[in-house]
Amino acid sequence: MAYKLVILGSCGVGKSALSVRLVDNCFETDQYPTVKDFYTEIVVDGKFCQLEILDTPGNEENPHRFRELLHWGDGFLCVYAVDDIKSFVDVNIFREQLLRVKNTDRIPFVLVANKADVDNCLVSPVLGQETARSHRVPFVETSAKTGQNVEHAFHEIVREIHRVRAEKLPDAEQNQGCGFKYCTIL
Template sequence: MYKLAMMGTFCVGKSALIMQFIEDCFLTEYDPTIQDFYRQQTVVDGEQCQLDIVDTTGIEAFCPMRDKSIRWGEGFLLVYAVNDRHSFENVNVLWDRLQILKGTKHVPVVLVANKVDVTNRVVHRTQGQEVARSFGIPYVETSAKTGQGVEQAFHELMGEIHRMRSEELNSDLNTKQREACGCKCCTIQ
């Protein structure tokens, strides 16, 4: 099971991305989200997986609900709209909040540039790539309207979660091996 959370300011297309991924359809009407939950079965690396997805609010008045979703989630799609500079600038604020609430800088996150189908783009690909590189996370361009990159964004995030789980498992195994050895050279003091 993968617990995913969508984060971003309002009107960036978080709900539309989820509906495109789950239902293969585009939402044409904007309906502000407070908090919605979705469940989807998918195949990752030939293995059947369940995705629990929370669509968080982009409305500042409901930040406590968003913070609760951050604590719940294990992987995050950090979404901005390429035609909305404010949503792009807010990515840094959400990134910082995510790290504070998770208590670590090692969190599975994918930076998602949505609405790449629009003609009035104000945030260019290189700007998004630069921010993703500075965070050390993958970058994916999407269009909830056309479906471009949507599946890739979700699968990229599941890959990040899988990688993080493997690293934690290896770390736990190494610790147990050192403890089982019993010699002082393997014991971390």
């Protein structure tokens, strides 16, 4: 199956570094705003998955382009850095924009706390977990530098896409009324 993933988050939280760690298994320290596509294949729960990952710059200077990206994505990793309180606050802004654009309250979304390897943690894991719980989404602590839980975060977003699609499937089947099964062509 193919999945279109969008990585959201403020500048400097490690969005590109997470993608590079997953795709190339290395750590990049590039601090420039990035808009880049990554492609990779992973196995999630025994199933082969093709990922197209769009890394956003975090400074969303072009609101029209940003809305297009939100429409385009199947699932969203929203990243904050544990050493940057503002990036944690910005998570709610990104989530609200996403909910508004998608016009639904159930979106495949994973909250990711990156830079778990740093000593100067300003956002506790408990705060991240509480926020994820309040939004009813998975929470994953990662470190792009060490590789900690990076693959797990991407596995979680694929699982979330499956969960949300399964929740919507019965509604779609009921609305068909003519006996046809709901089908999504990717």
